[in-house]
Amino acid sequence: xxxxxxxxxxHIGYRDFKDRFMTIVDTLATEIRxxxxxxxxxxxxxxxxxxxxxxxxxxAREGLDYLKQRGFKxxxxxxxxxxxxxxxxxxxxxxxxxxxxxxxxxKIEYPKVDIISNxxxxxxxxxxxxxxxxxDLWAQGQLGRKQLHALKMVLNQDKIKACAKRVIxxxxxxxxxxxxxxxxxxxxxxxxxxRAMDGGVSIDAILFGHNHEGDExxxxxxxPRCYDAGTATLKPRSRYxxxxxWFKVRSSIRIIxxxxxxxxxxxxxxxxxxxxxxxxxxxx
Numbered sequence: 001x002x003x004x005x006x007x008x009x010x011h012i013g014y015r016d017f018k019d020r021f022m023t024i025v026d027t028l029a030t031e032i033r034x035x036x037x038x039x040x041x042x043x044x045x046x047x048x049x050x051x052x053x054x055x056x057x058x059x060a061r062e063g064l065d066y067l068k069q070r071g072f073k074x075x076x077x078x079x080x081x082x083x084x085x086x087x088x089x090x091x092x093x094x095x096x097x098x099x100x101x102x103x104x105x106x107k108i109e110y111p112k113v114d115i116i117s118n119x120x121x122x123x124x125x126x127x128x129x130x131x132x133x134x135x136d137l138w139a140q141g142q143l144g145r146k147q148l149h150a151l152k153m154v155l156n157q158d159k160i161k162a163c164a165k166r167v168i169x170x171x172x173x174x175x176x177x178x179x180x181x182x183x184x185x186x187x188x189x190x191x192x193x194x195r196a197m198d199g200g201v202s203i204d205a206i207l208f209g210h211n212h213e214g215d216e217x218x219x220x221x222x223x224p225r226c227y228d229a230g231t232a233t234l235k236p237r238s239r240y241x242x243x244x245x246w247f248k249v250r251s252s253i254r255i256i257x258x259x260x261x262x263x264x265x266x267x268x269x270x271x272x273x274x275x276x277x278x279x280x281x282x283x284x
Contacts, residue, residue: 009230
């Protein structure tokens with residue numbers, strides 16, 4: 001069974017973060033060394049820092065292409081709030097533009113389903129209902145009734161039930177509440193997933209980002225793996241809050257092996273670079 005590399009929030013387009021992302025890809029390829037193509041890379045949103053900035057999608061696309069150049073065959077992405085605008089203000093025009101840029105077609109619908117080596121990867125757009133004119137401000141997320149119903153139907157499909165494992169991935173944090181940052185219909189998502197599990201359909205992992213904290217919440221909702229990948233590039237907080245210890249940003253790129261217990265999953269060992277990166281950011 002294929003292993004998974006979970007990455008989130010690279011924010012390409014912010015300062016030199018495209019180059020930093022390329023360095024991370026090199027680190028991944030070097031650390032894995034052999035059988036790179038046996039890994040599925042899942043990036044849970046905020047590929048770009050500001051979708052309004054000209055060339056942002058192109059720069060992020062270049063980063064994804066570089067992953068494939070280094071041998072990572074399967075790369076799955078899902079949009080975050082910054083992929084649809086500034087992060088605090090979204091625009092629904094980016095829904096189609098994102099699909100064209102990163103999926104190659106605007107006909108993709110969410111949930112986005114990919115079955116790779118008997119693992120069902122189910123991607124959700126947690127900005128789906130946040131782009132209405134009356135709630136397109138701030139960094140909150142909402143899946144919306146239509147997408148939640150579609151997810152319920154997907155989990156009931158025979159081809160999904162027949163898979164050995166099922167992985168849900170989205171951008172917004174489904175568990176941890178933060179003002180103006182939460183997934184507003186997290187309880188409804190929980191209901192859909194728990195109903196599926198009660199019916200014998202396992203949810204083996206839920207992957208997300210957004211909060212930049214890099215925590216694990218394993219066992220929540222009865223799901224064995226619940227991972228926040230943090231921010232791969234250590235995107236800093238606003239200077240108004242970065243002094244607070246509980247807002248410390250982390251990069252938690254995980255290598256996940258669904259054949260083993262969660263304790264066997266490992267973090268990408270480039271922690272030694274974090275202090276150097278933080279010093280660079282403090283100079284700016």
